[in-house]
Amino acid sequence: MTYTISAPPHKKEKITFSSINRSKLLALLPVSIISVYFFGVPALGIILAAVLTAVVTEYGIQLIFKQEVTLKDGHAAMIGLMLALLTPPTAPMWLPVVGAFFAIAIGKHAFGGIGSYIFNPVLVAWVFIRSAWSVHMTPASIPHTGQFSDLLLENGAGLLAGVSLIALLPGVYLIYKRYIEWRVPITFFLTVFFFNQVIAFVTEIIHLVQEGVLNPLIYLSTMFIFLELNEELSYAMIGVVLFGILFLATDSPTSPVTKKGRMIYGVSCGLLVSVYGYFGNYVDGTLYGIFLANGITSFIEARTMPATFGQESILERTYDRMMKRIPSALKFEVISDD
């Protein structure tokens, strides 16, 4: 009788690269369907053109360079679909074709394929076609979440991804199932959310100072600004921003691997997006912001390599040093560790 021998572990989790991609494709299905319902045939045409071009380009490149054909993992299809969702429905049909070709050929394969590219291929292609054919790529309107129904169906949507905020929520389920990691989206979202609150707070303080108010209670009462939602937030909480948070920023090769690094990356994404969005608009802001944040990923990663276990952080070390100076009579903790 023969037995298989191999190195441990002998049982592994079922998750694979292709199952991650397939789950992302499934999660993007609702928003694609709603965009087709909302924009009609042009949206369907754009989605099909982009996905098909991406798949054909990948197949062609891998054939020409005699690589193993990896269409089955669904990565090319995912890139194509994401690019289509970032295109306005008014764009001519050749635009997503050029974009998807650029995403796969330059964005992905020129940088070395899966796991090696430094900029998200979707954003590479988007930035390229946005700057090259800005007439076609400028959305007809910038959405604004004014009422509750806008969350379900956004009438002012300029890009395909912006049609519905609710339809993007399957991405949250993917975080829950750990197909997408949680640190980047959460810190990203919180930064975007609080950026506007802080701006409103600071504006109010400056306003009071200019008026020459001296009563400290009035200054303190400005803290209540944090309780009410800022007007600016209705421009930030739109479909494209959520799409960026859930699907673009979390693209794994372009975000750091260290735990601390992912937090910092999420915050820097949020800051870049908010700054652009505050002065410009949040649709372009999200995409350019994440694209810029991709550029500092490797620096963040190199700076946040974890120390050996049991190593104290600077804060802990300072705390311990301070506690040692305090005479034991003043401490509440009587039982020491040794």
Add this chain to the structure above:
Amino acid sequence: MESKRLKKIPEKVTIPLKQHDGTICEAIVKKGDPVLIGQKIGRSTSYYSSDIHSSVCGEVLSVEEAPHPNGNKVMSVIIQPMDSMETVEFVPKKDASSEELVTLMQEAGIVEHYGAPTHTVLRPEGKQIDLVLINSTASEWIGGKYKTPKEYASKMIAALKLLMKVAGASKGAIIVRKDDKESIEAFEGVEVNGKALEVAPLVGKRRLGHYFADQGSNIIVASQERIYGKKILNFFTYNVTGRKVKIGCDPTDVGVAVCGVKSAKALYDAVHEGRPFYETVITVHGTKGCPEYMLVRIGTPFKDIIEACTFEEDVGKIVANGVITGVAQYTDEVPVTKSTTSIILLSKEEVLRDQSLACIHCARCVDVCPVSLVPSRLSVLADQGRFDECRQMNIQNCIECGRCAVVCPSKIHILQLIRYAKDAIAKAYADAAPKESSNLKLGCSGGE
């Protein structure tokens, strides 16, 4: 829950002369000799060794090289058993002195599950032990040895006292797993020196030192999260006691001896019944009809244990000692040794056939790593042979738990690559002279 004994006496028993780390034993029987149960058949030739005993009554067929569950071939005594339960006379030594206990342990062949002979852990040369820990955080070492939980708890405490006596340590602790209700219930309220004990949870920055003072006892029971892996000792020691063990050193350097439940039980048996270590409890997974815990004689081939179970499909893979870190066997002739804790059977369909892809930097391995390494980067560096960079990233902290390779969506053999790098580093620095400066010597214990 008590384990079932494997009733059938195997056709042929293979007892390796090396079931521990250290020097191999010298056979003191030859072809044709009759042996009894518990008779010594291998004599240790140095301190770092432990005697080997026969587990059956029968006749020695040969002394030759035979397969060992660690994958190599090792000099073994092969015995043809007879249907007889005749044993050598067991002499209990209840009031042995500390020195006598050390020789007793070596002669009874008591060995830790991770390989080191127990007496060398408790009495390391040139080091002083002041704290003895019994690690029972992996349930397969506990289960199936005792009839009732209370019996288990009181015997464990008695065994811990014996271990402390041997080591000359003043303190001792038993570490159980947080979610292991059975053991926690067993230890809750056990009386030590006339005082009831509570199971102390190790949370936050509270380590054992806190509870020793808090409970006013020199023996305590603490609970913590499960830690598993091949090289957990240093991490375990840090987690439990807060004492840092330097890379390349072991817990005995900071005065801690880590023992397992198996060796504690074996010592208890050796002292109270005079029985040497020739039987062990193993778990068998992957079968429906099998009793989960089985009491088997050391040297029983895996074949007989598999036969005793009703495994419906063809066996595709036999794994000794755990599905995550265990060694896959190429033959079912390999015997159970002192360090075998479990046997896992996988059917032909369950055998993994994955292809490694490029790393997608999903950071799942970073999230699961218990010792905060970056396995994805380490595996790439190890693959390219950049071992010094691995060393700078603290690769030697790795406890080889294999979780990174389990969760990897690209199916990269991370654990294998990290082991490869660790071995290469260990070889490269094996004969490097210890660093010395004018006023202090940097060894395992000093330098802080």
